[in-house]
Structures are given as C-alpha cells and as structure tokens.
Amino acid sequence: ELQLKRPREAEEAEAEARKRQKQREDEKRELEERKKEWEEKKKEDEEKKKEAEALKGKDQEAKKKEEERLRAEKEAKKKEEERLWAEEEARKQEKERHRVEEEERARKAKEQERLKAEEEERMRKEEEENRIVPLQIIDLLAPSAPSPPISFSTGDGTKALAFPLLSADSFLACSPAISARAAMEASKSFLARHAEDKELRLLLVEEAGGAAIQALKDRCTVSDSRFAVLAVEDAEGICKLGDLEHPCGFLAIESDDRFATGKRPPRGRAGPIYDASGPPNTPGHLGTVTKQQYKSTGAVGKAYAVNLPPSSPLNSKQKCKTVLHVVVPSCNPKDNLAITDEAEALQTLKRCYASMFESFNSLRKK
Numbered sequence: 001e002l003q004l005k006r007p008r009e010a011e012e013a014e015a016e017a018r019k020r021q022k023q024r025e026d027e028k029r030e031l032e033e034r035k036k037e038w039e040e041k042k043k044e045d046e047e048k049k050k051e052a053e054a055l056k057g058k059d060q061e062a063k064k065k066e067e068e069r070l071r072a073e074k075e076a077k078k079k080e081e082e083r084l085w086a087e088e089e090a091r092k093q094e095k096e097r098h099r100v101e102e103e104e105r106a107r108k109a110k111e112q113e114r115l116k117a118e119e120e121e122r123m124r125k126e127e128e129e130n131r132i133v134p135l136q137i138i139d140l141l142a143p144s145a146p147s148p149p150i151s152f153s154t155g156d157g158t159k160a161l162a163f164p165l166l167s168a169d170s171f172l173a174c175s176p177a178i179s180a181r182a183a184m185e186a187s188k189s190f191l192a193r194h195a196e197d198k199e200l201r202l203l204l205v206e207e208a209g210g211a212a213i214q215a216l217k218d219r220c221t222v223s224d225s226r227f228a229v230l231a232v233e234d235a236e237g238i239c240k241l242g243d244l245e246h247p248c249g250f251l252a253i254e255s256d257d258r259f260a261t262g263k264r265p266p267r268g269r270a271g272p273i274y275d276a277s278g279p280p281n282t283p284g285h286l287g288t289v290t291k292q293q294y295k296s297t298g299a300v301g302k303a304y305a306v307n308l309p310p311s312s313p314l315n316s317k318q319k320c321k322t323v324l325h326v327v328v329p330s331c332n333p334k335d336n337l338a339i340t341d342e343a344e345a346l347q348t349l350k351r352c353y354a355s356m357f358e359s360f361n362s363l364r365k366k
Contacts, residue, residue, distance in 0.1 A: 135220040139231040140244065141208045152201075152228040157247035157319045160201035161360045162230075162238060164269060165212040166254060166328045166352050167345075171268045173332040174339075176215035178346050184221045186353030191224045194361065202227045203248055205238040235269045239276035242318035250360050251314070255325040257298045262291030273323070277314045284312030286323055298327040301351035303359040322363055326356050 138150055154160035165183055167174035187202055194200055206212040208231035216229055230246060232238065241248050253270040264274040264287060277286035290306050298304055304325040314320040329339045329348040339345045 131221060132218070133220055133223040135217045136225070136228040137213070137217070137231055138228055138246070139208055140237075141231065141233060150228065152203075152225065154201045154203060154241075154246045154248055155199065157242075157249040158321075159197070159199045159364050160203060160246075160248040161250040161252065161324075161357075161364075162203045162205050162241055162246075162248035163252035163324075163326075163356060164238060164254065165204060165206055165216065166252075166326060166349055167331065168206075168212045168215070169254075169269055171332065172254065172328060172330045174329065174345055174349070175331070175342065176211045177219065178342055179349055180212070180215035180219045182346055182349035182353055183216070184219055186350055186357060187227055188222045188224070190354075190357040190361075191222070191226055198226070200226050200364075201248070203230055203241075203246060204228070205230045205232055205241070207232060207234060207237070236272045236276070238269075239272050239314070240318065241320070247319035249319060249321045250324060250363065251320045251322070252303070252324040252326050252356050252360075254328045255298065255304075256330075257300065257327050259290060259298055259304070259325045259327065260294035260296060262287035273314070276318070277308065277312050277323075282311070284309050284315070286312070286314070290323075290325065298325065300327050300329055301348055301355060302327055303352070303355040305359050305363055324356055324359055326352050328352050 136150055136152060138152060165176065165179050168176045168179040183204065187204075191200070191202070204216070204227075206216070206229065213229070213231055230237075230241075230244070232240075232244070237244070238251065241251075251273065253273050254268055255270060256265070264280070265271050274286050277289075278284040281288060283289075286306065286308070289308060289312070293306055294304060304327070306323045306325065308315040308321060308323060310316055314323070329345060329352070330337065331340070331345055332338050333340070339348060
C-alpha cells in the first residue's frame with residue numbers, strides 16, 4: 001500500500017508541479033501580453049503625442065506666420081502712414097517755405113521801396129541843403145542900395161553874433177571855398193535848430209571884393225533871413241559894427257592855442273580887435289581880460305568866451321559884450337602844424353563854427 005501510495009503521490013506532486021508551472025507560464029505569458037499591450041499603448045500614445053506635437057508645431061508655425069504676416073502688414077501700414085505724414089509735412093514745409101519766401105520778397109520789396117524813398121528824401125534834402133541861393137549881402141561900399149532892399153537888422157545886438165570867414169585870410173591860408181562850405185553848413189544847421197527864435201542874428205563880416213565874398217556867393221545855401229553877410233572896407237570894419245548901425249553883442253575872432261597869454265597877435269585879423277578894445281594893459285583891453293579869465297592853452301576847434309567890461313570901447317561904443325576866441329586851424333605851409341588835407345580842414349572848420357555857435361547860444365540866453 002505504501003508502495004502504491006508513493007507513486008500516486010509522486011504523480012500528484014508532479015501533476016501539481018506541472019500545474020503550477022503552467023500557471024506560472026500562463027501568468028508570465030499574461031504579464032508579457034499585458035506588457036506588450038502596455039508597450040503598444042505607450043508607443044501609440046507616443047505616436048499620438050508626436051502627432052499632437054506635430055500638429056501643435058504646425059499650428060504654432062501657422063500662428064507665427066500669421067502673426068508675422070499681421071506684423072508685416074502693420075509695419076507696412078505704419079510705413080505707409082509715415083510716408084503719407086512725411087509727404088504731408090513736406091507739403092506743409094513747402095507751403096511754409098513759399099509763404100516765407102513770399103513774405104521775404106514782400107519785405108525786401110517794401111524795404112527797397114523804403115530805402116528808395118529814404119534815398120530820394122535824402123537826395124531831396126541834400127539838394128535842398130546844397131541848393132545855391134542868392135546871398136543876402138550888405139555891401140557898404142556899393143554905389144547904390146540893393147534891389148530889393150535888405151531888411152536885415154541886428155537890433156540892439158543882444159542876440160547877434162558877428163564873425164569872419166574863419167581861416168580864409170592870407171595868413172591862415174585856408175581855401176575860401178572850404179571855409180565858405182563849412183560856414184554855410186554850420187550856419188544853416190544852427191539856425192534850423194533855433195527856428196523859433198526870430199530875433200537871432202548871424203552876421204558874417206568880410207572885406208568887400210575879396211575872394212571870401214565870392215566864395216560865399218558861389219556856395220550860399222542859407223536862405224534864412226536871420227543870416228547876412230556884411231561887406232566892409234577893411235579888417236577894421238568888424239570892430240566898428242556899432243558905428244555901421246549893425247551892433248553885435250558877440251564878436252568872434254580867429255585865435256591860436258596860446259590866446260590865454262593875452263598878447264596881441266602880430267599877424268592875422270584879430271589884431272585890430274585887440275586895438276579897438278582899449279589901450280594895452282588897461283582893465284578893458286581884450287588881452288588883459290583874456291589873461292584874467294584863462295590860464296591854459298586852447299584846443300583847435302574850440303571857442304572860448306571873454307566878457308568885456310563896460311570900460312572897454314568895444315563894449316561902450318560898439319555894444320560888443322563878449323568876444324569869442326575861436327582856435328582855428330592853419331593851412332599855411334609855413335606853419336609846422338598846418339593842415340594840408342582839405343577834408344581834414346573842412347571837418348576842423350566845422351567844429352570851429354559849431355563850438356562858436358554853441359558858445360554864443362549858451363551865453364545869449366543868460
């Protein structure tokens with residue numbers, strides 16, 4: 001029984017072992033199948049993922065391309081707008097340039113018209129200023145009275161200035177034409193600035209028949225009735241204006257820069273005026289009064305006033321209250337300080353006349 005039982009147990013054990021082996025093989029095969037299915041599923045998933053990624057990539061690429069297209073369109077639109085704006089700005093600038101050019105042309109035309117008008121006015125004034133007019137001359141040596149008669153009068157002489165044609169004598173040797181031009185321009189300007197003073201009188205005294213009178217006739221531009229030329233017999237005529245019924249409270253004489261020494265000039269036309277002012281070294285003598293009032297030398301182109309006392313015959317007899325020392329230029333080649341340039345001589349003489357007139361004007365108002 002034991003012998004029979006053992007083989008049966010062995011067979012059962014073997015059958016059980018085969019069963020378990022089969023079971024393991026089935027499990028292994030099932031596991032392999034599941035693994036295979038999982039791998040296939042995984043592979044399928046990966047393929048789907050790849051397809052999805054490919055689709056996504058395509059979508060992104062398409063989206064990117066669309067975005068790039070839209071961006072390109074936007075840029076193109078922006079450039080077009082900028083081009084249109086630039087064209088509009090260019091048109092505006094061109095329009096503004098045309099406007100500015102037109103305004104500039106109008107301004108230049110207006111400026112040219114203004115300059116033309118100013119030039120015409122300047123030429124008219126210059127022509128008027130330089131227009132030669134008849135000289136109002138009182139010729140004491142003329143055989144008959146002028147026609148029409150001259151109504152010029154210095155009155156009591158308080159607002160009258162007598163003066164020679166400065167530097168035009170043979171000693172100072174300036175051209176009578178140059179001095180006449182300076183005298184006319186200065187006189188005309190002075191009278192114009194004081195047009196309201198109807199009692200003002202300027203009396204230019206020169207020797208009759210000389211070159212100075214002719215130069216004044218040739219270059220007379222003063223048509224003011226308050227200006228006249230008195231033609232006298234000689235250099236002493238300017239000292240006798242009271243006797244000649246043309247008293248002048250102010251008398252200008254030609255002096256040099258050393259006039260303050262009070263010495264009578266040995267040459268020139270000032271000497272007779274010193275003589276007419278009284279005996280030398282007396283209180284009324286022009287040299288004495290000048291030396292008392294001035295201590296330093298004078299400057300060319302300036303006028304220096306000297307008040308004469310009542311004891312001076314020039315004051316008491318001829319009614320000359322004030323003498324104006326005018327430091328004049330010399331054009332005499334023998335003089336070391338002579339002015340040889342006509343333009344310089346003209347300007348210096350103009351300064352002389354201007355200073356003389358201003359001194360006269362300031363003193364006559366006192």
